Amino acid sequence: MLPAIGAPPLLVKxxxxxxxxxxxLETVSVLGPPTxxxxxxxxxxxxxxxxxxxxGAPSVTQESGPxxxxxxxxxxxxxxxxxESSDSAIRVVFEDRGIRRALMRMSHEILxxxxxxxxxxxxxxxxxxxxxxxxxxxxxxxxxxxxVEVGVLDTTLYRDDLATRSExxxxxxxxxxxxxxxxxxxxxxxxxxxxxxxxAAMDALMDFGRPRSVQVVGLxxxxxxxxxxxxxxxxxxxxxxxxxxxxxQGTLSDGDGALEIVVLSRAKRAExxxxxxxxxxx
Numbered sequence: 253m254l255p256a257i258g259a260p261p262l263l264v265k266x267x268x269x270x271x272x273x274x275x276x277l278e279t280v281s282v283l284g285p286p287t288x289x290x291x292x293x294x295x296x297x298x299x300x301x302x303x304x305x306x307x308g309a310p311s312v313t314q315e316s317g318p319x320x321x322x323x324x325x326x327x328x329x330x331x332x333x334x335x336e337s338s339d340s341a342i343r344v345v346f347e348d349r350g351i352r353r354a355l356m357r358m359s360h361e362i363l364x365x366x367x368x369x370x371x372x373x374x375x376x377x378x379x380x381x382x383x384x385x386x387x388x389x390x391x392x393x394x395x396x397x398x399x400v401e402v403g404v405l406d407t408t409l410y411r412d413d414l415a416t417r418s419e420x421x422x423x424x425x426x427x428x429x430x431x432x433x434x435x436x437x438x439x440x441x442x443x444x445x446x447x448x449x450x451x452a453a454m455d456a457l458m459d460f461g462r463p464r465s466v467q468v469v470g471l472x473x474x475x476x477x478x479x480x481x482x483x484x485x486x487x488x489x490x491x492x493x494x495x496x497x498x499x500x501q502g503t504l505s506d507g508d509g510a511l512e513i514v515v516l517s518r519a520k521r522a523e524x525x526x527x528x529x530x531x532x533x534x
Contacts, residue, residue: 346513354487359391369398373435375405378424380442380500403428410452433461442500444470447481449534
């Protein structure tokens with residue numbers, strides 16, 4: 253291609269071209285083959301979930317021994333959560349000793365929050381809330397020397413799905429020793445999920461008077477909230493799949509017996525003919 257008229261000619265000396273090519277080849281030979289990037293070298297580590305995403309969830313790291321109130325066999329528990337096709341047995345996520353410690357801690361929290369413990373009124377949501385409320389009452393009496401009334405409130409007739417259920421749910425016993433006017437009512441449930449059972453309990457509670465305030469105790473809060481219900485005193489936050497069932501098992505009477513929180517997988521839940529009232533998790 254000829255240069256434009258009036259423009260100086262483009263002169264490139266051959267030795268300059270040879271010098272440039274030789275310099276490039278020498279640089280390539282010095283650098284050697286392409287090196288692995290920092291991201292490729294650390295990609296596996298980057299894919300491990302951060303500690304923020306693992307709060308309250310089973311960890312993938314192994315420990316020398318399980319701490320109280322935590323999931324035992326951490327790596328195995330994580331695999332059970334991920335593998336939905338596994339038909340393995342029920343997972344125990346909260347053992348009796350951890351439950352008792354959580355109940356004692358929540359008893360202290362209830363007393364710290366309420367300056368007039370003589371106004372406390374524990375109302376259990378059957379069935380799982382009944383042994384928990386009785387244990388809380390014993391703890392409060394041990395700590396503050398105050399006798400706290402314990403009631404049992406059935407929420408069946410106040411459910412919001414009665415019109416859509418094919419079968420009528422069985423009624424359970426309601427035992428309320430007195431009215432709740434001007435009392436500090438603490439609703440006690442074992443597993444809280446959507447918040448609909450707590451909403452039904454508050455509706456049922458209004459038939460027994462006008463409480464000064466209503467607070468909520470949940471031994472296990474598994475998330476998946478569908479209503480703006482807040483749990484004031486939580487024993488354990490337990491992230492789970494919505495398809496899983498979380499259940500309180502065991503008995504607790506006169507200090508004897510043992511309680512535990514278990515998680516049933518989807519396959520295990522399908523084998524259950526009817527969902528226990530303690531495992532409704534709502």
